[in-house]
Amino acid sequence: MHEMSYCIKIVDEAIRAAKDNNLSTVSEIVVSVGKMTGCVDELLLNAFEAAKKNTILSNATLTLVSQEVVATCLDCNKDYVPTREFNYACPICKGFNSKIIKGRNCTILKLMGD
Numbered sequence: 001m002h003e004m005s006y007c008i009k010i011v012d013e014a015i016r017a018a019k020d021n022n023l024s025t026v027s028e029i030v031v032s033v034g035k036m037t038g039c040v041d042e043l044l045l046n047a048f049e050a051a052k053k054n055t056i057l058s059n060a061t062l063t064l065v066s067q068e069v070v071a072t073c074l075d076c077n078k079d080y081v082p083t084r085e086f087n088y089a090c091p092i093c094k095g096f097n098s099k100i101i102k103g104r105n106c107t108i109l110k111l112m113g114d
């Protein structure tokens, strides 16, 4: 279940962010879930329940926000959502010289606590 490895990373990152902001507990966390991760929301939520145990996140609620995959074209500098219709190439210049800039990871958008 690769959702668990994402959750462990999220919890680690959240603990670090909480320390940086002098928070002793985390009550709420909002995480962006990239579509390329292939993570299933329900499995992420279940994995989070296990990963947060005995940490400062033990009472935290997790909200998930789905993130579309976004690529940036290195030929024409346009951002686009890669689709199968264009073989994941740039729909503007049809170039394949692109890199994924969003949707590849799970990242913390917001963290609240005290």
Ligand SMILES: [Zn+2]
Residues within 6 Å of the ligand: 073, 074, 075, 076, 077, 078, 090, 091, 092, 093, 094, 095
């Ligand atoms: Zn292009």
